[in-house]
Amino acid sequence: MNRREFTQAMLAAGAAIPFGITRAAGQTRGGTLNTIIQPEPPLLVTAFNQQQPTLTLGGKIYESLLKYGADLKPMPGMAQSWEISPDGLTYTFKLFPNITFHDGKPMTSEDVVFSCMKVLTETHPRARQNFARVASAEAPDPLTVVFKLKQPFAPFLGCFDCTSAPIVPKHVYEGTDYRKNPLNDKAIGTGPFKLKEWVRGSHVHLVRHEGYYLKDQPYLDEIIYRIIPDSASRALALENGTVQLAQWTDVEFFDVQRFKAQKNLEVTTKGYEYFAPHQWLEMNNRIAPMNDKRFRQAVMHLIDRDALAKRVYFGSAKVATGPISSKTKFYDGKVKRYDYSIDKAKALLDEMGLKPDTNGKRAEIKYIVPPYGESYQRAGEFFRQSFARVGIDLVLVGTDMAGWAEKVGNWDYEMTQNLLYQLGDPALGVSRTYVSSNIKKGILFSNTEGYSNPEVDRLFDEAAVTLDEAKRLELYSKVQQILVEDVPVAWTLELEYPIIYDKAFKNIVSTGIGSHETFGSVYKS
Amino acid sequence: MIRLGSAATIGLMALSRIAQLVAVILVIATFNFVLVRAAPGDPAQVMAGQSGASDPKLLEDLRKEYGLDKPYAVQLASYLGRVVRLDLGYSYRQRRAVVDLILERLPATLLLTVTAFCLALLIGTTLGALAGLAAGSVLDTVFTVLSLVLYATPVFWLGLMLVLVFSVTLGWLPPFGYETINVKLSPLEHVLDIAKHMIMPVTSLAAIYLAIYARLMRSSIIEVAQQDFIKTARAKGLSGPSIVVGHMLRNALVPVVTVAGMQAGALVGGAVVIETVFAWPGLGRLTFDALLQRDYPVLLGIFLILSIVVIVLNLLTDLIYRLIDPRMTTGAA
Numbered sequence: 001m002n003r004r005e006f007t008q009a010m011l012a013a014g015a016a017i018p019f020g021i022t023r024a025a026g027q028t029r030g031g032t033l034n035t036i037i038q039p040e041p042p043l044l045v046t047a048f049n050q051q052q053p054t055l056t057l058g059g060k061i062y063e064s065l066l067k068y069g070a071d072l073k074p075m076p077g078m079a080q081s082w083e084i085s086p087d088g089l090t091y092t093f094k095l096f097p098n099i100t101f102h103d104g105k106p107m108t109s110e111d112v113v114f115s116c117m118k119v120l121t122e123t124h125p126r127a128r129q130n131f132a133r134v135a136s137a138e139a140p141d142p143l144t145v146v147f148k149l150k151q152p153f154a155p156f157l158g159c160f161d162c163t164s165a166p167i168v169p170k171h172v173y174e175g176t177d178y179r180k181n182p183l184n185d186k187a188i189g190t191g192p193f194k195l196k197e198w199v200r201g202s203h204v205h206l207v208r209h210e211g212y213y214l215k216d217q218p219y220l221d222e223i224i225y226r227i228i229p230d231s232a233s234r235a236l237a238l239e240n241g242t243v244q245l246a247q248w249t250d251v252e253f254f255d256v257q258r259f260k261a262q263k264n265l266e267v268t269t270k271g272y273e274y275f276a277p278h279q280w281l282e283m284n285n286r287i288a289p290m291n292d293k294r295f296r297q298a299v300m301h302l303i304d305r306d307a308l309a310k311r312v313y314f315g316s317a318k319v320a321t322g323p324i325s326s327k328t329k330f331y332d333g334k335v336k337r338y339d340y341s342i343d344k345a346k347a348l349l350d351e352m353g354l355k356p357d358t359n360g361k362r363a364e365i366k367y368i369v370p371p372y373g374e375s376y377q378r379a380g381e382f383f384r385q386s387f388a389r390v391g392i393d394l395v396l397v398g399t400d401m402a403g404w405a406e407k408v409g410n411w412d413y414e415m416t417q418n419l420l421y422q423l424g425d426p427a428l429g430v431s432r433t434y435v436s437s438n439i440k441k442g443i444l445f446s447n448t449e450g451y452s453n454p455e456v457d458r459l460f461d462e463a464a465v466t467l468d469e470a471k472r473l474e475l476y477s478k479v480q481q482i483l484v485e486d487v488p489v490a491w492t493l494e495l496e497y498p499i500i501y502d503k504a505f506k507n508i509v510s511t512g513i514g515s516h517e518t519f520g521s522v523y524k525s
Numbered sequence: 526m527i528r529l530g531s532a533a534t535i536g537l538m539a540l541s542r543i544a545q546l547v548a549v550i551l552v553i554a555t556f557n558f559v560l561v562r563a564a565p566g567d568p569a570q571v572m573a574g575q576s577g578a579s580d581p582k583l584l585e586d587l588r589k590e591y592g593l594d595k596p597y598a599v600q601l602a603s604y605l606g607r608v609v610r611l612d613l614g615y616s617y618r619q620r621r622a623v624v625d626l627i628l629e630r631l632p633a634t635l636l637l638t639v640t641a642f643c644l645a646l647l648i649g650t651t652l653g654a655l656a657g658l659a660a661g662s663v664l665d666t667v668f669t670v671l672s673l674v675l676y677a678t679p680v681f682w683l684g685l686m687l688v689l690v691f692s693v694t695l696g697w698l699p700p701f702g703y704e705t706i707n708v709k710l711s712p713l714e715h716v717l718d719i720a721k722h723m724i725m726p727v728t729s730l731a732a733i734y735l736a737i738y739a740r741l742m743r744s745s746i747i748e749v750a751q752q753d754f755i756k757t758a759r760a761k762g763l764s765g766p767s768i769v770v771g772h773m774l775r776n777a778l779v780p781v782v783t784v785a786g787m788q789a790g791a792l793v794g795g796a797v798v799i800e801t802v803f804a805w806p807g808l809g810r811l812t813f814d815a816l817l818q819r820d821y822p823v824l825l826g827i828f829l830i831l832s833i834v835v836i837v838l839n840l841l842t843d844l845i846y847r848l849i850d851p852r853m854t855t856g857a858a
Contacts, residue, residue, distance in 0.1 A: 032707065039814065042618040125573070125580045179590070179620060200629055201806025203706050224707060228804045232685060233701050236693065242700070402566025402819040405574045440581060444574030 026506075029219050031524035033505060035245035036234055037204060037225035044187040044195065044204070046166040047115065048123050048179055052248055055163045057225055059516040060206055061102075062166035062189035065093050065112065065145070066157070068512045070273045072329060072424045074157050075511065078107070078167065078190065079145075088152035088467040095143045100211040101169045102186075102194040109139035114170040116147075119178055130159040130428075152465050154472060155425035161274065161513055162191075164423070192218035192520035202227060212520065219523035231255075231374070238265070244502035247515035253314045253375050256498050266503050269316065269496035271514020276325035276422040276429075277497065279317075281383065281490040282408070283415050285450045289363055290414065294352040296487035300338035302345035303386045305492055312378045316498060320491035322484045324430055327494065328422040330463075330476035335484040345390050362391040368407055368416040371400050379417060379492075409444040419495065420445060424512070426476055427464040434488060435460050451488030535847055542840050549836060550829070554608045557828040558601050561821055568617050568819040569593055591617050608829065614822035618815075623826035626811060631830075633703055634807035636719075637799070638792040641727045645734035646785055652735075653742025653781075654774065660747050668739065675736035684729040684802040691725060698724055701804040726803040730796060734788060738781055745777040752776070775849050782849070786842030790835035 037053050046058035065079035074082070079093040099107040117137045120127035131137075135150045149156065159165060167190060172183050187195045192214075193206035204225040208218050226243060228234045235255045237243045239262065251259065260267045281299060283290035290296060309317040324331045349355075349362060356362050365387070369380040380396045387394040394415070399407065407413045423429035432438050432445070436452040456479055463475035499515055501508045507521045569587035573580075588594040592603065607614055613623035649672075656668035692700035698721060699705070705718050749755065750773060758768045797809035808827060815823035 042616075043620055048620075125583045128580065128582070184620065199806065200626070201633070201810055202703055202804075205707065222707075226702070226706070226804070227806070228701060229801045229810060230701075230804065233688070233802060233804055236688065236700055240693065240700070400566070401817045402564070402568070402571045405570045406566050409570050409574065442570065442584060443580060444570060 026525065027216070027219055027521075027523045028525070029216065029221075029523070031220050033220055033223045033245060033519070033522065033524070034243045035223065035225055035247070036228055036237065036243050036250045038228060038234065038250060040201065040227045040229075043184055044198070045168070045184050046163060047119055047168050048184070050124065050126065050163065055516050056247060057204060057206075058166065058187070058189075059162045059191070059513070060193040060223060060519050061187050061191045061195060062162055062168070063191050063518060064160045064162045064165045064167060065095075066160040067517070068158070068161055068274050068424060070270060070512045072158070072273060072512055074160075077160065077162070078112075079160075082157070084157070088154075089149045091147045091149070091156060093145045093147075095145065096213050097143060099190050099213045101190055102188045102209055102211075103169070103172075104211065105169060105171055106142075107167065107169070107190045108142040109145040110142070111170045112145045112167055113137045113139045114174065115167045116165055119168055119173055120165060123178055124164075126423075127159070127165055130156070130164065152467050153427070154464060154467055155427045158424045158428060161516075162518065163513070163516055192518050193220075193223055196222070214520060217520040218518075219521065220519065223519065238500060241502070244505060245508060245515075246498075246500045248497050249373060251498065251500060252373065253312070253316050256316055256500070257314055259498075259500050264502055264504075265500055266508075267498050267500050268509055269498055271499050271509035271512070271517075272497055273327045273512035274421075274424045275513070276327040276424075277419055277495040278320060278323075278325045278422055278430075278491070279417065279419040279493045279495055280320070281415065281492055282413075282418040282449050283489060284411060284413055285488060286411065287414065289352070289354050290365075292352050293486055294348045295354065296490060297338065298345040298348040298390070299490040300487055301341045301348070302390050303383065303490065303492065304340040306340070308379065308382055309493055312375060312382050313493065313495065316496045317493040318496060320494050322480050322491060323434065324426055324476065324480055325422050325494045328430070329425050330473050332473075332477040332480045334477075335480050342389050349390060356391040360391050361393055364393040364395060366397050366414045367394045368397045368399055368404060368413050370417050371398070371404055376417060383417075405444050408448050409442050411441060411448060411450065417492075418445075418448075418489070426479075427460070431460040431464070434483060449488055451486070453482065453486060456482055456486075535844060538847075539840070539844065542843070546833075546836055546840075550833060551605065551608070553832045554605060554825070554829055555601065557825055557832070558604055561819075561824050561828075562597065564819070566819045567593075568821060571818055572618060587617075604825065613826035613829070616815075616820055616823045618818045618820045619823070623822050626823060627808065627826055627830060630806060630808045630811045633805060634796055634800070634809060637723065637726055637730065637805060637807060638789075638796050640723065641730035642734065642785075642789060642792055644727065645731040646738055646781075648731075649735040649738025650742045650778070650781055653739035654746050654769075654777070656739065657743040657746025657750070657777070658769065660743075660750075665743070669743070672736040672739040672743075675732045676740070678732065680729055680733055681798050681802050683732055684725065684799055687725045687729060688802075698722075701802075703806050726799050726805055729802075730792070730799045734792070737784065737788070741781050741784055742777060745780050746773060749773050749777045778849055779846065782842055782845050786838050786845075789838045790831060 037057055039053060041049065041051060041054040041057055043049050044054065044058050044061060046055055046062050064077050066077045067075040069075055078095055078099055080096045081094045083092045095109060101107055116127070116131050117134065121131050133149050133153045133156070134147050136148045138146045140146060169188050172188055173181055192209055192212045194209045196207045197205040206223045208221055212218060226237070228237055231252050234246065234250050238246050238251065238259065256267060259265050281303070283296055283299065285291055305319045309315065309319060318326070321333055321337065322335050326333065354362050367380060367383060370376045384394040384396055408416055420433060421429055433447055434451055435447060435457050437457065438447040439450055439452065440446045459475050459479040463472050463479070466472050466475065499509055504524055506523055506525055510521055511517050568591070569584050572587055573583045592600060616623055616626055619626060652668050656665045659665050688700050691698040703719065703722055704715070710718055755768060755772060758772055796807060797813050799805065800807045800809040801813070811823065812827050815827065
């Protein structure tokens with residue numbers, strides 16, 4: 001698709017909107033959805049905290065201009081239409097009329113400009129990087145927002161989901177210390193649900209925002225998020241109907257199968273397309289033997305990733321072929337494949353001179369087990385056995401969340417497992433792991449493995465500012481081929497988290513952001 | 526009966542101990558500070574990392590906002606200054622006053638732990654005394670085996686088994702939570718609702734301590750029963766019940782009180798596991814989350830409060846010693 005076609009498609013999408021928001025037959029008002037939130041979010045203002053539970057819950061309270069479908073195409077959020085200038089520098093959004101905050105005050109384009117250019121650039125690291133590309137943002141009238149970019153940025157339209165650019169009220173935050181504003185406890189947004197009560201350690205109770213701008217929505221009266229720290233208790237709650245929805249890591253992978261057999265429940269892996277959680281074995285490229293490309297290639301050969309997907313993740317995963325998820329734009333599956341072959345792994349290790357000693361041992365490597373649940377522990381055990389087959393002793397080291405963050409962020413590790421969301425576009429969620437400009441000590445989820453390749457940097461940079469989709473595909477194909485050859489990290493799986501819900505509830509998954517969605521259109525049949 | 530002189534001595538002792546308390550609290554506060562900082566991990570890094578796209582500016586902002594960019598000595602001095610002013614600070618993560626966080630969780634934990642503690646003490650000592658008095662009998666064997674099993678049972682496993690039996694299989698009790706959410710209840714119904722939610726967590730938490738007190742009381746009763754003064758009492762023709770109540774129990778309780786005093790503080794530690802299994806909104810869970818997040822002010826606040834609770838409990842234990850054993854007041858052996 002060229003730039004003109006792209007712009008036309010965007011306009012067409014905008015024009016189609018009014019038809020998408022009318023109430024379909026069978027949607028009834030009323031009902032309570034009980035669900036889970038874990039761990040308990042520290043606060044509900046998504047502008048100030050971007051932990052996954054905060055985003056899941058805050059997604060009902062705060063909205064942004066757009067949503068994204070399973071195909072990652074933009075859909076109307078608070079913006080009913082949008083236009084992109086032919087030079088790709090000016091983005092004009094038209095807002096729906098009559099949008100109000102939960103305190104009754106109107107939401108206008110001024111709030112959008114204030115949120116994006118003042119609040120988020122201060123408090124939201126991901127948004128800061130996106131809006132740093134904006135030369136100016138204006139509100140010519142209450143329903144129009146115009147962003148002018150410094151230079152073209154192809155995925156700019158992908159920066160407006162409720163997790164990346166939540167809109168907060170200017171009248172509440174202007175002139176205050178945003179993070180310490182006492183009204184943060186009230187969580188005033190524009191979403192279909194507003195905060196009624198938060199009993200810390202117990203539950204968060206959301207009720208219908210009566211002034212919501214979409215006709216009849218929200219259909220549900222209320223949503224109750226129950227804080228259940230223990231995974232066995234969460235599974236039990238879903239099983240006996242105490243809760244009717246579980247998402248993300250609420251249920252352990254090994255429990256998913258039994259829920260598939262429960263007749264009143266629907267199990268789907270849809271609704272994570274925008275995030276496309278991509279997992280890999282991270283190797284510190286600065287130290288031997290991980291600094292040798294042949295070692296890293298050997299790692300790709302020695303892990304039976306099909307078995308990993310089946311035995312550790314119980315089928316809730318797909319083998320990753322490279323740095324870009326098959327769910328993300330510009331994925332290229334025609335890259336070099338590393339089949340499971342102990343012989344090939346051994347040959348590569350022999351070639352680089354890492355030969356076994358008299359005891360058959362080639363090396364000892366410390367592997368820090370990420371402290372994010374049982375599956376990570378099991379994956380660590382799986383890797384240990386895999387490495388043992390070629391004579392490498394993988395020593396599993398346990399730590400807690402803070403210890404892991406410190407070790408990995410400060411490059412004080414040899415090997416670990418890591419996972420990042422791809423956010424719909426390689427320029428938003430992929431390049432950050434591989435470009436050398438993002439090698440930043442102390443910063444987690446940057447290029448912590450220390451990979452550096454000027455050609456990769458150039459290709460990622462060029463692809464980010466190229467508007468022509470075909471050209472971008474070409475550039476990203478090249479970068480995927482180089483990376484798959486260099487193996488900066490050993491990609492293992494595209495995780496497919498489940499969303500498990502009671503079949504009585506409809507529209508639980510309606511977009512590519514799944515359970516982070518506003519749930520305004522969710523109803524109980 | 527306590528003599529007037531004894532009462533005066535106890536009063537003086539209490540005053541002296543209270544005077545020591547302030548100094549001890551400051552020492553504990555310093556120790557807590559050093560201990561918490563000795564653990565690897567940086568709260569700013571954890572918080573920034575959770576955003577999934579941390580950057581140097583965010584790290585710098587967070588460190589500056591929470592004073593983490595200052596030297597340790599300055600941070601310690603600032604912390605101790607706040608302790609003296611009874612200010613527990615502000616949670617990094619939750620962005621709320623620590624005292625508010627603790628106060629909103631404390632009632633649930635106290636309800637759970639105090640109930641479990643009282644039940645364990647009452648039932649444990651009663652069963653232990655009965656077993657000790659009937660040493661060698663079938664009853665004694667049953668009690669001993671039962672208490673050994675309870676003592677060896679992991680608290681989380683017991684909790685999950687109770688859920689499996691009483692919630693999943695029988696459907697009699699709610700599997701978790703503090704109260705039924707989103708229903709309108711009269712005050713009496715509310716109390717009963719909370720009581721119903723308490724049954725399994727309290728039972729799980731009480732079980733292990735009950736076993737400890739039962740075993741301790743049993744051996745203590747057997748030991749006291751062999752003392753000369755019991756033989757003398759019997760020789761004087763005192764009835765069995767009056768010997769047990771007036772002489773044996775009072776003496777046998779001394780080691781139980783010692784252990785109970787020490788373990789009252791540890792109950793909160795045990796509550797972390799139970800609060801997790803039963804989704805009980807208490808202080809234990811807050812502590813665990815704060816530890817994972819390296820939320821220093823919350824951790825230090827909780828540690829300080831718990832330290833004070835333990836000190837006060839030790840003080841009470843000392844006072845109770847003197848009530849049940851006048852020899853300690855007079856300094857006699």
